[in-house]
Amino acid sequence: MTVTSRRLRLGEVLVVGLLGSALISWWAWTDAAPGHPADPAGMEIGPWLAGLLGLVLLLAAWLRSAVLRSHRLLSAAVWSVPLLPTRPVLSLDGWAYAAQGWLLRHGHNPYLVTQSQAGQLAARVDDHWSGTTAVYPPGSLWIQAAMTALARDHTYWAAVAMRIPAMLAMVLLAAAVIGLARALGADPQSALWLTVANPFVLLNIVGGMHNDGLELAVALCALWAGLALARASRPWLGLVVGGVLVGLAGTLKQPGVLAGIGLVALVHRQAVKDGGRDGWGPLGARILVGAVPAVAVFAAISSIGGLGLGWLNSTAGSPASVTSDSPIALLVQMIGWAGVPIAAMVPIATAVSLVLTAVAIVWCWFRWGPVPGRRGGAGPLGRPL
Incomplete structure (x- = not known):
């Protein structure tokens, strides 16, 4: 593309995406129960159609921006503006x-x-x-x-x-994505296009203001910090700093602790590649060094105000009890339609989810992770880091 055509394309995607985001914002403002339409009819159908059109426009602008090799952060910022003052988008x-x-x-x-x-x-x-x-x-x-x-x-x-912590999440996410992409030999602009400038990310984090955003951003910062320090020949410090951030991510939302697996994998591979010891013993030591600060930070923040692990109480809400894109949650809802009490299925669904997660983690580790004596210093899919 010529310079002129790139500028025209940039102007096009910014304007179209802004319009799409504005329509979605209006939809959220006029919809009292996002995600729970109550037979929209008459004038009520207007905001829903406008929101649908807005989503189409925003997606079209994002796809049209794929050929641009820059301005990802500008696009994300412009498209986010109409979402900032509106009510929660697509969720309560x-x-x-x-x-x-x-x-x-x-x-x-x-x-x-x-x-x-x-x-x-x-x-x-x-x-x-x-x-x-x-x-x-x-x-x-x-x-x-x-x-x-x-x-x-x-x-x-x-x-x-x-949305204040949500916007902080977007900033941290952008920094971590750029840092990790450069460290792993990927194109930062492509990585930003797939993540920060992605309409689904914007609608989830900025529009829906979900706390997943800050959790994910801090978790990726843990991977970035750990890998950067490991490449600077300070793998043990990388595990400590990364572990602190993993513990912090876990106090924002529980799945954040899973970033500790990636942290150990990245640091261990880099350490072995730089001449450090391989084997299950050194790997276990690195797991311990990363886990101790993570657990310490998680415990310290949890102890503030005496809140502790109250989120484990039986009175806490469960994602499996509502309809979502999760296959397990959908299955629970379908069984519930047959007359089975959903409350009785939630513990079973939670247990099944945890078991499947554990199995997937083990499989991914042995498929792509560092296996001492076989793949200690190899990069993802066998490529050197």
């Missing part, structure tokens, strides 16, 4: 975050007090979660409480304030 989770923050800010334990007790915010919480206690670790709860305090408990602004 933002209201639940605000409700949990309100409870903690007002001296209640969100692990013991249900979200239905969160003052005026309680009416905004999704019916699925209204009668449940918090399911997120304390790190998320303290951030939610801080945002609620910043909004001075205002119902609307308390929810919108949850």
